Amino acid sequence: MLHDTPVPIDTVSHGRTLPAEETLLSVRNLKKVYSTDGGDIEAVRDLTFDLGKNELTCLVGPSGSGKTTLLKCIAGLLAPTSGEVVLDGKVVTAPPKKMAVVFQEYGRSLFPWLRVADNVELPLKNAGVPKARRTELVEEALANVGLDHVPRSYPWQLSGGMQQRVAIARAIAYQPEVLLMDEPFAAVDAQTRADLEDLVRKVRKTLGLSVLFVTHDIDESVYLGERVIMLSSSPTVVQEDLVVDLPEERDQLETRSMPRFTELRHHVYEQIQLAKRGFRPDVAATK
Amino acid sequence: MKKAFVTLGFALGLPAILVVLWWIATTVSPSFFVPTPGELIVTFVETWFGPRLWVDILPSIARFGIGVVIAIVAGILLGMLVGLNRDLRAFTEPVFEFFRALPPPVLIPVLLLLFGPTDWMKVFIIVLAAIWPVLLNTIEGVRAADPVQTETSRSYGISGLNRVRYQVLPSAAPQILAGVRQSLPIGLILMVISEMFSSSSGLGFSIIQFQRRFAIPEMWSGILVLGLIGFAVAAVFRYVERRILRWYHGLKELENAA
Structure with a gap:
């Protein structure tokens, strides 16, 4: 299949590392083992890759491939067993100020006792941002996600897609350099999902953020990402790191009907199938 | 407008029927031990809208109020402390279970x-009885904090007291308030009982006094006062x-409708 494509797919079977000046976030030899009563579980074996400045990277992997574990380690919510995560030259040991996380369970991540604007404002209030500046940032963030008309609603009065927009607004109002998104659209319907995908691309372009987007959806990863990192099955290593050479302007209809989109999607799909069947680049390399 | 009348009719219907039944019963076969509604109203106004308002009702309400407020504040503070600390929880749980199982009046x-028949002894007994529902519900409510909410807080650097x-x-407020709801009537009960045991003023004391002096309508009117206080507390x-x-x-409404 691969040799038939006129334009070769730019992919390597390990995580890419970048020169220091282009790197925002580095993951180095990250390993996470959970100790349970039933014995140790190796969720993540050895992950190394870099996230560039102003880059939108998607992480895909079969279910149970330790995606969430990896994301939590990067977010500073979980301590890795070994290896390290470096953001802007500083090793991450606790949730860093320059990072914001959007969780999959928007319904539980937003605080139901706070109205939309108060939810967005809370992290800023906690950080001691002055009131006037807070109001400004909240209004801006809500406008950016197209929710400036419902600041006084409670999140649970909104649809699922709108709730996830509130969570995104809360994240961008916090002014992070990196936005981590953990399968954020897995729980919304297909049309809302398409809208939210475009919203992520728009917001990233407007604000100049780096985004690490975890998903199990292959189409989504190719459509959204400038790079797709495919993970092996657990214990996780990088299966492949692929550059998405689609035009920067993405469009749900145009982009998705491009031959190149199909080729890339095909390639990622094959790799994930391989991963599911237990193919491991680390094992293949030693053979 | 019509709807408001219907609602009011429903709310007052049963009380009205009961009063009429009581009036018929006490008129048909008068009893020394049960006054008629009319007698009770007259006695109620005569007895309580005078010096007794200051000597009996207000001190009782003050004891109840202070006791319950201390119980609620202490219950929430202690509950937060214990609920957020696994070791402390394991350490205190058996003791809490024991004290909660103890019927408070025996204390x-x-x-x-230990304290003599003072006001503070009565406040103390109210605190001792009313704290448990608040304390245990707060512990439970804090412990049940949603892990996603907690991770959200952590990822935004919201920690410690913030x-x-x-x-x-x-997030624990619904459960804490459920505890407060239980603790209010307990506080009221202990207020009356402690005053019946040992006091020179207060509602519990007065009701016992009236009963001993065979001032039957007055005794009943005291019960009416207590009922009204309980009703007002619940409304507040x-x-x-x-x-x-x-x-x-x-x-919840939204969840139930879905």
Whole structure:
């Protein structure tokens, strides 16, 4: 299949590392083992890759491939067993100020006792941002996600897609350099999902953020990402790191009907199938 | 307008029927031990709208109020502390279970010996009895904090007291208030009992006095006062709870409708 494509797919079977000046976030030899009563579980074996400045990277992997574990380690919510995560030259040991996380369970991540604007404002209030500046940032963030008309609603009065927009607004109002998104659209319907995908691309372009987007959806990863990192099955290593050479302007209809989109999607799909069947680049390399 | 009348009719219907039944019963076969509604109203006004308002009713309400407020504040503070600390929870749980199982009135004789028949002894017994539902519900509410909410707080650097204030306390509020709802009648009961045991003033004391002097309508009117206080306390609580938990009731309504 691969040799038939006129334009070769730019992919390597390990995580890419970048020169220091282009790197925002580095993951180095990250390993996470959970100790349970039933014995140790190796969720993540050895992950190394870099996230560039102003880059939108998607992480895909079969279910149970330790995606969430990896994301939590990067977010500073979980301590890795070994290896390290470096953001802007500083090793991450606790949730860093320059990072914001959007969780999959928007319904539980937003605080139901706070109205939309108060939810967005809370992290800023906690950080001691002055009131006037807070109001400004909240209004801006809500406008950016197209929710400036419902600041006084409670999140649970909104649809699922709108709730996830509130969570995104809360994240961008916090002014992070990196936005981590953990399968954020897995729980919304297909049309809302398409809208939210475009919203992520728009917001990233407007604000100049780096985004690490975890998903199990292959189409989504190719459509959204400038790079797709495919993970092996657990214990996780990088299966492949692929550059998405689609035009920067993405469009749900145009982009998705491009031959190149199909080729890339095909390639990622094959790799994930391989991963599911237990193919491991680390094992293949030693053979 | 019509709807309001219907609602009012429903609310007052049963009380009206009961009063009429009581009036018929006491008129057909008068009893020394049960006054007619008319007698009771007259006695009620004569007995309580005078010096007794200051000597008996207000001190009782003050003891109840102070006791219950201390119980609520202490219960919430202690509950937060224990609920957020696994070791402390394991350490205190058996003791809490024991004290909660103890019927609070049995402590009155002991406290009477220790503190004497003072106001503070009565406040103390109210605190001792009313704290448990608040304390145990707060522990449970704090412990049940949603892990996603907690991770959200952590990822935004909301920690320590700020996390308690912005996340833990509001998320536990429905359960804490359920505890407060239980603790209010307990406080009222202990107020009366402690005054019946040992006092020179207060509602419990007066009712016992009236009974011993065979001042039967007065005794009944004291019970009416207690009933009205209990009713008022419940109404105030409902109002406060509705305000604090507006979000919670809205959320539940939506979930039930879905």
